[in-house]
Amino acid sequence: MRTRTMLAAMGIALSSPAAARAELAPPPHPISAAQDRISVVVEGHGPDVILIPGLASSRDVWSGLATRLKRTHRVHLVQLAGFGGSPAVEDPGNRVAAPAAEAIAAYIGRERLRAPVERAAIAFVDGHSQAPANR
Numbered sequence: 104m105r106t107r108t109m110l111a112a113m114g115i116a117l118s119s120p121a122a123a124r125a126e127l128a129p130p131p132h133p134i135s136a137a138q139d140r141i142s143v144v145v146e147g148h149g150p151d152v153i154l155i156p157g158l159a160s161s162r163d164v165w166s167g168l169a170t171r172l173k174r175t176h177r178v179h180l181v182q183l184a185g186f187g188g189s190p191a192v193e194d195p196g197n198r199v200a201a202p203a204a205e206a207i208a209a210y211i212g213r214e215r216l217r218a219p220v221e222r223a224a225i226a227f228v229d230g231h232s233q234a235p236a237n238r
Contacts, residue, residue, distance in 0.1 A: 139184055139190075139192055140183070140184050140192055140202050140203060140205075140206035141181050141182060141183055141184065141203060141206045141207060141210065142181075142182045142184075142189065143179050143180065143181050143182070143210060144162060144179075144180045144182075145177060145178065145179050145180075146169060146173040146177070146178045146180070147172065147173025147174065147175070147176055147177050147178050148176075148177055149175050149176040149177055150175075150176050150177065151176070151177050151179060151216055152172055152176045152177070152178050152179065153179040153181060153207065153211075154168065154169060154178060154179065154180055154181065155181045155183070155203075155207070156181065156182070156183065156186070156187060158183070158186055158199070159186055159187070160186060160187050161182060161186070161187025161188060161189070162180040162181060162182045162187065163187070165178075165180055179210075181207060183199070183203050185199075
């Protein structure tokens with residue numbers, strides 16, 4: 104339930120016209136977030152889109168879609184620690200989904216991706232094979 108709430112908040116945060124107007128230059132290297140639980144590569148300009156790979160996948164699973172989207176959107180390509188060849192982060196509880204959702208929510212807050220009160224539409228936040236997080 105908490106993961107669903109965080110993902111919904113992420114979607115609302117990304118629907119911002121202010122975020123759509125953001126003209127931030129993409130960083131030259133991945134942005135490390137939430138104690139290295141995730142890293143994010145940002146490409147393009149326009150409304151924000153966050154793409155989250157499935158478990159055991161890298162952000163590269165989105166390369167075709169990201170290439171098309173970055174023409175009109177600012178694409179945030181997430182890499183989860185411990186998957187797709189990235190180093191794992193030790194977690195005594197062997198948790199994956201909740202810490203990843205918390206790290207993505209922290210990233211959205213740090214990057215100031217916010218939705219205005221008058222707009223409640225959910226933007227495109229996709230997580231390939233993240234079924235438990237999308238229920």
